[in-house]
Amino acid sequence: MQPSVKCIVNTCTHYLYGDRCGAGNIDIMHEEETKMSEIVEQTMCKTFSHARNLLSYVGSADNVNWTGSAIGLLNPDYQVTPTIACTVASCKYWGEGAICIAEGIEVTGANSNECQDTNCQTFVRRDGA
Numbered sequence: 001m002q003p004s005v006k007c008i009v010n011t012c013t014h015y016l017y018g019d020r021c022g023a024g025n026i027d028i029m030h031e032e033e034t035k036m037s038e039i040v041e042q043t044m045c046k047t048f049s050h051a052r053n054l055l056s057y058v059g060s061a062d063n064v065n066w067t068g069s070a071i072g073l074l075n076p077d078y079q080v081t082p083t084i085a086c087t088v089a090s091c092k093y094w095g096e097g098a099i100c101i102a103e104g105i106e107v108t109g110a111n112s113n114e115c116q117d118t119n120c121q122t123f124v125r126r127d128g129a
């Protein structure tokens with residue numbers, strides 16, 4: 001089963017009230033491409049696009065879960081779940097093929113201005129350090 005996604009990044013075009021994400025897929029990545037994340041703050045949701053930027057919304061329109069978003073707008077309890085592609089292999093929930101094996105993840109970074117301000121709060125270092 002794919003993990004549920006809770007997100008509080010209210011400045012993102014994909015944000016749906018009720019702390020849900022209306023994107024079709026989200027990419028969770030290391031903030032710095034060449035550096036393995038060791039703490040939550042070094043991860044990010046790369047799919048973040050700022051709601052104030054109309055062009056970014058148009059640009060991300062092909063990555064919208066339209067059906068889920070439409071039902072989600074009408075029903076605050078409806079679970080809208082994007083697929084997750086994650087490259088954070090240093091996380092204990094990471095699985096071969098860029099999948100996340102956690103039951104659910106939480107994306108944080110309220111009032112974020114750019115994707116680097118967001119985090120996968122569910123990240124836990126694989127080696128437990």
Ligand code: SF4
Nearest residue numbers: 007012014015021045
């Ligand atoms: S920051 Fe990521 S998880 Fe949150 S609403 Fe935007 S695309 Fe979805």
Ligand code: SF4
Nearest residue numbers: 086091093094100120
């Ligand atoms: S919990 Fe770990 S594997 Fe899952 S999306 Fe977050 S960083 Fe990636």
